[in-house]
Amino acid sequence: MDTVSRVKSSRRRILGTLVGIAASATLAGCAQNAPQDTWEPKGPNAEMIHDLDNLVFPIAYVVGIIVLGLALYIFWKFKDRGQEIPVQGHGKPYMEITLTVVPALILSVVGVFTFRTIFDLAETQDTEIVINVTGQQWWWEYDYPVQPEHGINQPIVTSGQLVFPAGTKVLLRETSRDVIHSYWIPALNGKKDAVPGRVHLLRLEANEPGLYAGQCAEFCGLSHANMRMEAIALSKEDFAKWVANQQKAYVPPAAGTVEAEGEAVYIAQCARCHQVNGLKDAQGKPIISAPDEYVYSGAAPNLTALMTRNTFAGAMFDLVNEKCRADVWGAPSEKFGEAYLKGVTEDCLNQKDLRAWLRNAPEMKPMYAEPNLLGPSDGKYRGMPYLALTEDDIDKLVAYLLTLK
Amino acid sequence: MTTIDTHVGVSTHTTGSSFVASVGQWVTSSDHKKIGRLFIGLSLLYAIAVAVIGALIGFERINPDGAQFFDADAALQLTQLHRHALVFGLLAPLFIGLAIAVVPMQVGARAIALPRLAQLGFWGWALGTDLVLISFIANGGPGGGSSDMVDLYLLGLGLSLAGLLAGAVSVATTVLTSRAPGMGLMDVPAFSWSALMGSVASVLSLPVAIGTVAYLYVDHTYSQTAFGDNKVINTWLGWVYAQPQTFVLIVMALGVLAEIAPVTARTRQPLRPVLLAGIALITTATLGAVTQTAHVLDLSGTTGDKLSSTILFLFFNGLPLLGALVTVAVAMLSFKEGRPGVNASFAFALLGALMLLAGVAGSFVQHIGDAALVGTSFGEGVTAYVVYGGLLAALGGITYWAPKLWGVVLDDKKVLGLAGLGFIGVVLASLPLYVAGFADQPVDAVNDFDYSGPLGLWNVLAGAGSAVIALVVLAYVGLLFAAVRKGAGASDDPWDAHTLEWSIPSPAPADNFAALATVSSSEPLLDVKPSQEVPA
Amino acid sequence: MFTTGSKYFIGLTALSVVATVLYLFLVNPSDLGALALVGLITSAATLSGVSIFTRDSDTETVEQAVDASAGPASASFWPIVVALGAAMVLLGLATEPVVFVLGIAVLVGGGVEWMVQGWSDRASANAAYNSEVRAKVLGGIEYPGLSAVLTIIVAFLFSRIFLAVSKDAATIFFMLVAAVIFALGFVFAARTDLRKKALSVVLPVSIALLAIAGVVSALSGERKQLVDAAREDHFAIEHRECGEEASKYYDKHANNRVPLRKAVIATITVENNEVSAKMIGLDRKVDTITIPRMNSTTVLFRNLDDSERRLVVNLGSAKVGDTDVVEPLGTCTQLTGKGQEQVLTLTIPKPATAEEPFSFTVPGANGEIKLVVP
Amino acid sequence: MTLALPSAPAPAPRRQLVVATALVVSAAVMLIAGMLGMWMRFRAGAPVRTSADGLEQIKDWLPASIKIPEVAANTMAATFPFAALMAQWAVYASKNRDGQHRSLALIITGVLGVAIVNAQLAVYAQMGVGISDGAYQSMFYAITGTMLLLVSGGIVFSAVAFFRSVGGRNDDSHVITAHALYWYFLTAAFTAVWFFVYVQK
The missing domain is CATH 2.60.40.420 (Cupredoxins -  blue copper proteins)
Known part of the structure; x- marks a missing residue:
């Protein structure tokens, strides 16, 4: 009995911390007087970066959510319930190729825009x-x-x-x-x-x-x-x-x-x-x-x-x-x-x-x-x-x- | 003739080796016979050079006003070089080398103790002497003009002394620890005993010289305040080149005589313990040299002064003379017991020993204050007697052991002739300097003295004597070369001798004894040669 | 109880005591002889003790002769090396420090080798095994060490040759050397049967040739041009000859390649005898270069004309030390050939005064670039 | 006719290294004794002069400006017996066929030797005496430098003995005994140098 309640309370503590962090992170985004905010460009160079962010960040969010979700799912699905250890295989070519090609494609898309921005920012001809x-x-x-x-x-x-x-x-x-x-x-x-x-x-x-x-x-x-x-x-x-x-x-x-x-x-x-x-x-x-x-x-x-x-x-x-x-x-x-x-x-x-x-x-x-x-x-x-x-x-x-x- | 054969067919000669390989072998060999021969060869080379310089100095003194070979500064350096080469180029390494080559065989050891130390000793001495030579050539040495080269002289001297010490340690350790089973120290052959004595005496006296060299070097390099400049170096170091210190090195010469005399007389050595005691006495008394003081008999002053002067004089100068006399006398007793006979090695050894006696006696006389001989060329005469006497004795030893070292027996008659010539040379090179000493000819001076009149003659004779010695050594080396080239195979025991080295093949194989004898007397070979036994 | 040896040494001790006593009473107790004789007592007593302790090392029977495996020690190279090291140390003490240092190295190397050989010689009764353990301990150091020494020697000899012969001769010489090496390599590759014998001839011969050539070159000295350059002090780091050409050989060996692009704040160019300048990030010519005060700043000089030129920066003048002598301040690049570049790195602590403005000039070309330090 | 001597197997090197070390030690004793003798001769013979004010007799030996760092010198003198003790421990361990402690003792001896060298260098540094300043100075450096060389020899000896010890020469107790003998000598020799040079000055 005692043990169980202690486990519960520690879970609660972790949860509380996580919620606290998330809340402060979210609330920080609402700051009014934030002169060093990277999301408020006031000039063409910062806007270029901002535009790039607008492209890259959604992609990154999607990828991140997919990866995180999959990871959580796998944690939950395969957690140790005393079941037998599955057969240990070696390599799945199709999956490996897919897992290589897809990120490469994503990165190329991101890369094209990133490099363009970098070169644009490095322009000095018209100083x-x-x-x-x-x-x-x-x-x-x-x-x-x-x-x-x-x-x-x-x-x-x-x-x-x-x-x-x-x-x-x-x-x-x-x-x-x-x-x-x-x-x-x-x-x-x-x-x-x-x-x-x-x-x-x-x-x-x-x-x-x-x-x-x-x-x-x-x-x-x-x-x-x-x-x-x-x-x-x-x-x-x-x-x-x-x-x-x-x-x-x-x-x-x-x-x-x-x-x-x-x-x-x-x-x-x-x-x-x-x-x-x-x-x-x-x-x-x-x-x-x-x-x-x-x-x-x-x-x-x-x-x-x-x-x-x-x-x-x-x-x-x-x-x-x-x-x-x-x-x-x-x-x-x-x-x-x-x-x-x-x-x-x-x-x-x-x-x-x-x-x-x-x-x-x-x-x-x-x-x-x-x-x-x-x-x-x-x-x-x-x-x-x-x-x-x-x-x-x-x-x-x-x-x-x-x-x- | 009986041959005692322990293991036939082992040869020291390697076959088919090129020149480089053979040089490599000599450079790296830890065989004591090779190391000893290196010592002997190089010191004989120095012997020739030294005698030539001696001749030059003698002739320079004839006519100081006329034709000069060299100027005053060079003359000072040359006399210093002469002294140095006499003692540390010739006398010391010659006997250390002979001991390294012979002693392990005599005491029945398969190798010298600490062979690599002996090797290091040779190369240390050789390179150190080279440095000394370089320093003299580049205007260094005592009285030299180049300060750096004076430093180099001191450093080279230190290294060569350290090298000789290493050889001496090796020899003494061999006698002390590597004797055949059953051979007590009292049974050690006379030469090995003298080698032990001489080595221990070197080990105990030369370091004092090294210490002085260390002081001189530091002082000379950095301040030149404590010990003075170039020219006075020998005020501090002179004792190393003078008597009685040089007697430390002639003990082995007397040992050569003591070794050869009974063999020549074909008898066991009578009064053997007395002989060993005599050898011990001369070395022990000689160690007084470490006081670095000449103990001159001064009979002025109070009775107490007279007494103390006499005691010190007799203690420090009398005892070596006594030891030398006892040694030679007991060695010669063999001929009373045995049959008289003469061969080349014995002649060399005897003449050498007599010269040494003349030198030791001369040193005794030199230290009598009333004779007023201190600071005269009398001292040079003593050194000449001692060093050249040692040279003659060493040539005797080399002749005697040539079968073991090179596998040859030298032509007896020719060597006998050389011995006679050598005797004349030594007397010529030394005695006139005694006479000149009484005529107050200053020591080490070449130019600043009037050499006219009879003095001119004495110096002519001294120069001629040195020249004769150079010729004798040259001829001897030539004889040895010729014999080795001819390869006249010596038998294992040509002299019908007493000691262990004659039980192995000639020349001795690399590891001397394939199997070791247990010995029970001081003449082990006589014990197993009943036919040769001389009735006691 | 007392063996012969110990008796002798005890006698020696006793006699030394007598001598010491005599000396103390009859001569002078504070004389050096007294102390030397005391030393003699100590030494003789030590030897007596050891003689008694080892009982003269007497053995009567074979059984007493324990651990009797001492055959003659094998041949050893190290005693002569150590002696040589000692001689070098002493020679170095009296002459050149470099010989001293080399001697120490030889001494240490020889000593370590000696120590390991002394140990491995008796590591076991098996000679082959012994040489194997020796190699195991030292092989990993010996070969690299030896090859390093050899490489240094070869490089040194080559450098002597380089410094002695003219530039053109050196080029031809090393082309030939390379060709010969290539040819020999080809022969060795093709004729496997020859290899060992040929190598044993070719290697010593080439090393000997190299040594001879190196020694001859070293003795003949560096080529005249370099000697003159040294005499004109061209190798001193502060040597700058910014005015008229006074020396003949200065600048002949300037390194005209510039790796510092990212540090360059401005580029000064000479073209058609005209000096012009551009500053980084500004795509047009300027007649003034402003560089921050007290900051290491780099300016690039590029010569596009045929004649050799140098960039000179004039930084006013100053008194020399405490004297009243006034010398112009400034520095310059080395002579720069056509199409080549050099940099000047400046750290200027003080701004110019109105009387003495700073500027960049190129002797022999028209125009100047003003240098402003705020 | 061939006679054969009664044969024996190869001879035993009977404590060769101990005897040889004893000889070397004797030589080194003479070296130090000779140098101390020379030191005494110069000290006794140093001229005495009257000071400028005529009140004092000044002996021209140890310059007044030189202060001998006695703490470092005494520390050295105290370290030597410890080093010798460690060397003796190695002998003891060797007799008990205790290889680990033998090696440990040897390495401690060597390290103490290095510490002694360090202390000597510290003495030089603290004194700040120029080797070329005068007679006392150059003689001081000569004798302490020679002692330093002898100590370096002891460190090399320790290194060799240690190498052999870890190299598995378990029955090679002669090296260890000889090593101890040498360190006893160093202790005695330094005590003499310490007394004559650092205490009596």
Whole structure:
């Protein structure tokens, strides 16, 4: 009696678990705010993949159901009831041929479409704009090669948010400075690895202006989960504005202001690694950062026009507070460019996270398991180090950073 | 003539082997007779070279201002090379080789103990000596100009010493462990006994030299602070080439005489235990050489000083002389008991032993402080007596055992003639240096001394003596070659001898004894040859 | 109780004690002789002990002579090998380290062989079985090891020949060698009856010929061109001659094939004396190449003209060390012939300044490609 | 007339290896004794000079900058008896015809030998003495290097004995005895070196 009830209860438990998994899987499909949903393509490349999915998945469902059903049937039909072991034969040619030919046919059908899609996705002949994408622990750098037809007359370097014109065929040239990363904006295309020493190409195109979220898709170290990216598609006009803004000359803060003091702090503390184009030292010589001397990957985000971005620290944190963020994310497509190009104003700034970051970056983002052990990285940092800034310095720095628009 | 035949028809000769195969056989053979012959052959080659160098040095000294064969630096190196080749190219390997070749047969063993160690010993010595030669040729050796080659000299010396040690260990182990059933150590033939003594003495004294070489090498290569530069190497290593250390190697020469004398006299050795004790005495006393100090009799100072100097002098220099005298005297006692007679091997052995006595006595005199002979060429004379005396005795031994080693009996008259010539050569090569020593001719110097007057004559004679020795060895080797080529088959026991090796065929088969004898006396063959028994 | 041998060694011990005492009192207790004599006491006592322990190894009867299977040891190659190894080690100590290392190898190899042979010689009473177990233990190492050594020697000798003769002669030489090998192989295949005898002639002869040719080549030295190239330091990894041709032989042996297609971010081509560039993924010519800062980036150079060309990248200038000497920075490819390609891999830590922009140029051809590093 | 001697079968190699090892050991004792003697002669003969301030007499032997790592040296000295003990265990096991323990004992001896070599190398590393720095230094390396070679010989001996042991030579107890003799020698020799070089310095 006791035994039976225990068996029953364990069965019930298994059943309960299965039902739970199925229910959560089903319910997950109903998520409303799912920016990285692969089933909602927002550009031609993702649509190609989606179209292929629409063909392949039904076939796969049918095959899967048949196979699963047959397997269950056989489990049930031939389970051990104490019957004799059937005669053990060796081979049934007709069945074997059938079981080989049918999957082969199915696979060929699937294969034809798959290969077509793969080749279509690899097309680069009609590229309209090229952007270099370089991964490192744990952020993405975007640099825009000189392309006068897009108004880019000097290179633009940014990070965290990839800004590009909507309705334009964008070609990303991916590479990496340290380990293998993978670039993935699900709404715009599949994923593509960024491998040190190699250049991989990935096409992006957005149908509408908007914000498309993504996530590094190759485990790349401690903060892999925090290595995010956002692709910002702007209308062509808005993009031209953005380009113009990125290239405008640096305006130093007026002498005697708190911003000017912030600039001094920046030069003393930050300019070693972070480049701000046009920044000059007391002698009037351009200050060129040297992250290769301090950081393992040899690079740190370029902070020119920082306040035109909505995120920082590898898109892990928002640079704007929640209200302003909702304004951008929630803006309809036609108003999106306007909302985005507003940038970060003083009242929109996410003071809390930015200050915490300046106070002690490694505490905000896991960078190395044991900060004291920098040995394996040749004594260089992975990510931003703890700088021991005073609150006073932080105040000045924030004021200065707000001028970088 | 009685033939004792254990197993006829076993031959050491392989048939139809090509040149390569025969070289391969010599290189890989663990047959002690082959290894011994390799040692003997190579050291005889060195004997010729050494005598030639000796002649060159002698003639160089005649006229230091006139024609020179070589400059001062080269002269220093040449005298060092001469010394080295005398002791470790000629004397030591010659007797180790003779012992390796003969001892296992004498003690009734089918093989030498640890044959591969003996093999290793030969190749180690040969290659080490090659390295030494290379170093001298490339301006190395003590006083050499090339630092690397001085290192190489030290390393090669170490290797050749280690090789000789390996051979000595093999010989001593054979005598100690491979004797025929019934043969106690007291029954061991005189030569084998001397081989045991000489080998043990080498085993106990040469490592001290190797240790010094290790120090010298490290110091010379890396800092040259502790032991000084190239030229003073021999301050530290000189004792290895000097008396009494070289006496360690002549014990076997006296053993050759002790072996041949009773056979020639056709009698059992009288006072045999005393003979063995004499041989033991000279080796044991010689081991004092490991103190690396010359114990000079100094009769100045207080009575206590005089006493201690005398005790040390007698202990370290007197005992070897006593041992040598006892050995030779007891060996010669055979002729009192037996019939007098002379043959070539005995002549060589006797003359050699006499030369050795002259050398040992000379060494005794040299260490008397008042004679003021230390540092003069008197010491060179002692070395010449010792080494060339050893050479003569060894040639006696080779003549004696030639039937077993090559299957030939050498022409007695011709060899006798060579023995006489050799005697003249040795006396010429050595005695004038004694005289020159009294005239304060410095040791090892060639150029920086006035050799005019009677000294010129002494050095002419010494050079000529060396040349004669070179000729004698050359002629002897020629005789041996000719005899081997002719293949004059020797009978199994041509000398009507006493010991086990004469019970097997000539030349000895590869594994010596097909079946082993149980022996019960020190002259086992005499026991089974009633017709030859000499009444005691 | 005391055997002859032990009596002798005990006497030796006693005499050493006497000598030591004399020495300690009459000479100098801290002299080296004293310690050597103490050593002598120790050694003699050891030997006495062993003599007593083994009772002089006396045996009176055959029965006492136990485990009497010791025939003469078989012939052995290894003592001479070990001695040779030792001599090589010492020679190497005094001269070339490589000889020392080889000597160690010979010593270890010979020692292991000796050890196994020593064991297998007495593994059983049956000689055939013994050689079989020896082969079982070592055969698996010996043959591959020996062939590896042989291969190295043959390769080394061939390399000496290659380096000594001119390129053309080497080609002809090895064509002939190949032809001869082919012909001999054919003969061996066809005439099975000849094989063994012929092989035993042909193999030693060819090895001897190879050895002679190799040694002669090694002694005659490398061909002049290579010697000159070495003198001009062409084999140094940092050697780049980007300006006028100063040296005669540099670049003659450039490897003009490029396996790094996937790493190439841009291709610079010279055609009809004009320099042009294309960037990956963009199907048109560009006059500016932008490459990420501090990232290993590869640029491909392709020469379509008849004359040999090289791609030069100009990266401004910098002071040399702590001195005031200013030297131009930059590097270049080796000379590239018609239709051939070379790559330049650059990692640029700092962007250009306004005074000293970066660029790619090809000496002898018109035009330049701007290099932008953000 | 042919006379035949009373014949006997092939001769017995009566503890050949033990006797030969005893001879080798004697030679090695002389080697070490000679080297220690030379060491003492140099130590005794090292010049004494007055220090710069005139207050101390300095003996120019062991340079003041050199600290002998005594822990490692003492550890070595303590390891030798254990190695010898293991070698004796092999003899014991061999007498009991216990092949497994014999092999085990031999391999432990060899491993202890390797540990000793390692310790000696550690001593070199810790001292950080340049071999070419002076008289003491080169002599130190010469004598400890020679000892190192002798220990290497012991390891080779252990390897050979082990190989024969696992090779099934069960009745070959001479090798094991000789092996033990050699390790006793090493223990004694190192004790002397340890005393003169590491303790007395």
